[in-house]
Amino acid sequence: EAGVAQSPRYKIIEKRQSVAFWCNPISGHATLYWYQQILGQGPKLLIQFQNNGVVDDSQLPKDRFSAERLKGVDSTLKIQPAKLEDSAVYLCASSSPGTKNTGELFFGEGSRLTVL
Amino acid sequence: SQKIEQNSEALNIQEGKTATLTCNYTNYSPAYLQWYRQDPGRGPVFLLLIRENEKEKRKERLKVTFDTTLKQSLFHITASQPADSATYLCALSYSGSARQLTFGSGTQLTVLP
Numbered sequence: 001e002a003g004v005a006q007s008p009r010y011k012i013i014e015k016r017q018s019v020a021f022w023c024n025p026i027s028g029h030a031t032l033y034w035y036q037q038i039l040g041q042g043p044k045l046l047i048q049f050q051n052n053g054v055v056d057d058s059q060l061p062k063d064r065f066s067a068e069r070l071k072g073v074d075s076t077l078k079i080q081p082a083k084l085e086d087s088a089v090y091l092c093a094s095s096s097p098g099t100k101n102t103g104e105l106f107f108g109e110g111s112r113l114t115v116l
Numbered sequence: 117s118q119k120i121e122q123n124s125e126a127l128n129i130q131e132g133k134t135a136t137l138t139c140n141y142t143n144y145s146p147a148y149l150q151w152y153r154q155d156p157g158r159g160p161v162f163l164l165l166i167r168e169n170e171k172e173k174r175k176e177r178l179k180v181t182f183d184t185t186l187k188q189s190l191f192h193i194t195a196s197q198p199a200d201s202a203t204y205l206c207a208l209s210y211s212g213s214a215r216q217l218t219f220g221s222g223t224q225l226t227v228l229p
Contacts, residue, residue: 040221
């Protein structure tokens with residue numbers, strides 16, 4: 001079974017520029033998450049989708065961050081304009097309500113963003 | 117708001133010993149608690165899940181305990197190996213929270229040969 005795919009793996013931009021990250025979850029997983037992980041910290045939830053609807057985006061800085069999952073499969077996370085404090089790894093994860101482990105998340109390798 | 121605290125410092129142990137990692141939380145108990153392993157430059161990988169009505173869970177050399185009175189979970193790796201060196205993350209989920217996980221900051225474990 002293919003895992004969660006993310007791209008790009010690395011991105012370096014200057015502040016005030018924009019960037020987009022892409023995620024393809026495990027086939028059949030209805031729930032998709034974007035987490036932000038700053039160096040030395042645990043992942044922090046940015047947004048959760050159930051199919052193509054948003055379940056929770058309360059921690060998404062909506063003035064600069066946006067995310068979509070138009071067809072209920074792939075998702076894109078965009079940052080515009082980027083700030084220095086956005087430097088982090090952006091992790092995509094997916095889960096299926098049918099897993100026996102109840103809520104186990106499957107993570108991608110992450111996209112590391114450096115804002116200069 | 118809920119706070120999750122893991123071992124504040126990195127943990128170094130000798131190969132063959134048992135590593136014990138701590139996860140403490142404040143306020144109300146979660147419906148279940150999960151442990152993940154994260155290697156440098158990689159995404160977290162699920163290890164074990166324990167529910168609020170369970171005291172202990174085992175999987176091979178791994179053991180997790182959950183004490184809702186102490187508001188604490190302990191994660192044990194027995195007969196530790198250098199390959200167990202990684203950061204271990206504790207994550208909590210609550211009933212009705214739509215399967216959202218709140219993560220601790222992790223404990224970096226190094227197993228010395």
